Amino acid sequence: MTIVGATAAFIVLLMPAMLPPLWAALGEPAGTVEHDRVMMMGQRQSRSAQGYSIESITVAGMQVKEYVSSDGVIFAVVWKGTGVPDLRLLLGTYFDEYQTALIEARRRTPRVRRPFRMKSERLVLERAGHSRSLLGRAYLPTHLPAGVRPEDIQ
Amino acid sequence: MTRMAVTTVLLCLLAACGAADNGGGSSAGPGLPISIGTSRVCVTINELCTSVTICQPGTGNCQTVSDVLVDIGSVGLRLFGSVLSTPLEQALDSQGHAMGECAFFADGGSTWGPVQTADVVLGAAPAVRVPIQVISPTFGGQSVSSNPCNDTVDANPGDANFNGILGIGLFRQDCGLACAVDANNTLYFSCNGGSCAGAAVPVGNQVQNPVWLLPSGNNGVSLSLPNVPASGAPSVSGSLVLGIDTAGNTAPANVLPTDDNGFVTTVYQGRTFTQSIIDSGSNGLFFPDASLATCSAPLDGFYCPPNAVSLSATIMGVNGRQTTVPFQVANTQNLTGTNNAAFNDLGGTLSTFDWGIPFFLGRTVFVGIEGQQSSLGTGPFFAF
Numbered sequence: 001m002t003i004v005g006a007t008a009a010f011i012v013l014l015m016p017a018m019l020p021p022l023w024a025a026l027g028e029p030a031g032t033v034e035h036d037r038v039m040m041m042g043q044r045q046s047r048s049a050q051g052y053s054i055e056s057i058t059v060a061g062m063q064v065k066e067y068v069s070s071d072g073v074i075f076a077v078v079w080k081g082t083g084v085p086d087l088r089l090l091l092g093t094y095f096d097e098y099q100t101a102l103i104e105a106r107r108r109t110p111r112v113r114r115p116f117r118m119k120s121e122r123l124v125l126e127r128a129g130h131s132r133s134l135l136g137r138a139y140l141p142t143h144l145p146a147g148v149r150p151e152d153i154q
Numbered sequence: 155m156t157r158m159a160v161t162t163v164l165l166c167l168l169a170a171c172g173a174a175d176n177g178g179g180s181s182a183g184p185g186l187p188i189s190i191g192t193s194r195v196c197v198t199i200n201e202l203c204t205s206v207t208i209c210q211p212g213t214g215n216c217q218t219v220s221d222v223l224v225d226i227g228s229v230g231l232r233l234f235g236s237v238l239s240t241p242l243e244q245a246l247d248s249q250g251h252a253m254g255e256c257a258f259f260a261d262g263g264s265t266w267g268p269v270q271t272a273d274v275v276l277g278a279a280p281a282v283r284v285p286i287q288v289i290s291p292t293f294g295g296q297s298v299s300s301n302p303c304n305d306t307v308d309a310n311p312g313d314a315n316f317n318g319i320l321g322i323g324l325f326r327q328d329c330g331l332a333c334a335v336d337a338n339n340t341l342y343f344s345c346n347g348g349s350c351a352g353a354a355v356p357v358g359n360q361v362q363n364p365v366w367l368l369p370s371g372n373n374g375v376s377l378s379l380p381n382v383p384a385s386g387a388p389s390v391s392g393s394l395v396l397g398i399d400t401a402g403n404t405a406p407a408n409v410l411p412t413d414d415n416g417f418v419t420t421v422y423q424g425r426t427f428t429q430s431i432i433d434s435g436s437n438g439l440f441f442p443d444a445s446l447a448t449c450s451a452p453l454d455g456f457y458c459p460p461n462a463v464s465l466s467a468t469i470m471g472v473n474g475r476q477t478t479v480p481f482q483v484a485n486t487q488n489l490t491g492t493n494n495a496a497f498n499d500l501g502g503t504l505s506t507f508d509w510g511i512p513f514f515l516g517r518t519v520f521v522g523i524e525g526q527q528s529s530l531g532t533g534p535f536f537a538f
Contacts, residue, residue, distance in 0.1 A: 061332025116262030
């Protein structure tokens with residue numbers, strides 16, 4: 001079974017109305033990390049930092065890190081690798097805001113050819129890198145634990 | 155929607171399309187012309203484009219596609235299917251299903267379409283048979299907004315501002331081992347009927363950097379572009395030379411090997427960025443500096459200092475070699491107001507350091523391909 005196949009089957013069975021997936025990561029409880037791992041069919045590791053923990057999922061040349069605050073909310077997601085993980089899955093309810101910003105950025109005439117970056121009051125998302133090593137990070141600026149700076153999320 | 159100056163069908167024998175000017179020696183002859191500001195498709199500021207000829211494999215049925223982005227930040231040739239009049243060979247998996255690919259780019263763009271085999275002719279070099287991506291959002295029953303990339307993919311040349319991308323970066327393939335061993339790689343898919351599923355693809359069947367398959371001059375490329383005034387220039391033209399040790403190349407002063415992921419380290423104002431890139435597909439110098447004023451919409455994310463500022467940063471290779479590169483950042487609003495197309499002082503914000511087109515203006519930049527030997531060492535490396 002593949003990511004795409006599994007997602008499609010799950011949507012058919014449980015999500016006929018195309019609601020935001022219940023296992024969405026960003027902004028959701030830490031328990032959803034395991035859903036992401038299952039959906040991505042990856043391996044999971046945990047480590048603690050000052051005031052938060054990092055849950056890593058490794059699969060197929062990619063690493064996804066979900067940053068969990070001490071009150072159990074995922075406040076940031078970082079990814080890197082040869083591919084790009086399913087951002088609909090990882091961004092959850094924030095995915096639509098990202099898509100809107102992305103489409104707007106690409107409608108600029110002439111188009112701006114630069115690493116993608118969006119910043120709203122709710123969401124900061126950046127993409128960077130190149131072939132073989134694509135990078136990205138998304139975080140919720142209002143949910144950063146005390147003492148955590150944006151540059152700590154790498 | 156509108157596409158202009160797209161294709162010229164050439165009827166030529168492969169031999170005639172190929173090495174006629176090559177002389178059979180190690181010299182690859184003159185480079186491919188590359189330019190900014192001379193195209194009606196590549197209309198983005200600091201967008202570097204060229205032309206590429208492709209042929210139906212094993213035939214003289216060839217076509218030259220103009221307005222192809224020159225990108226050392228990606229790997230592989232990708233051409234919009236809508237500009238192709240030449241039939242290519244569809245790549246199939248072991249079950250006979252059509253192979254498709256998602257390619258992702260740092261600007262948030264992504265392309266979807268089938269993997270097909272073409273004979274690719276770069277300048278005066280001989281044709282090489284190589285899997286490329288044909289960009290086609292509807293391939294495999296998919297669409298611009300609903301596809302295996304889980305993203306909104308490039309729809310057409312007019313929206314993308316290119317007819318294709320010539321990815322001639324640091325690597326032999328666009329993915330490598332990760333996509334050969336795991337079907338969940340998010341890049342390669344096998345399509346059957348209206349559905350596509352993740353697929354593992356042997357390294358040799360992946361989309362390839364056409365340069366490393368050349369019979370000679372296959373260890374990398376160099377890009378040479380003239381400099382421009384601080385207020386920019388309406389256009390610039392330079393050359394893309396195949397091969398590091400090609401006759402006429404001047405040895406570069408700095409050879410900076412990258413890490414396994416193609417990154418160099420840049421130190422700027424005391425901060426160290428280990429995931430720094432050198433990328434002809436980025437149109438500015440992108441880096442974090444909170445002391446520089448940023449522009450208002452729609453140029454938000456670019457720098458708009460009241461007056462141009464002189465800055466410098468140090469680029470380091472994994473061998474510890476380093477060199478300090480001076481650069482300028484001007485007011486982007488003033489620059490775009492000139493209606494010029496090529497600027498050496500266009501800058502914007504990013505959390506790491508991305509050396510885009512301004513770095514290439516007034517320089518010759520060498521790209522050494524992974525595992526390929528040259529007088530400058532074995533790739534992957536950048537040199538300038």
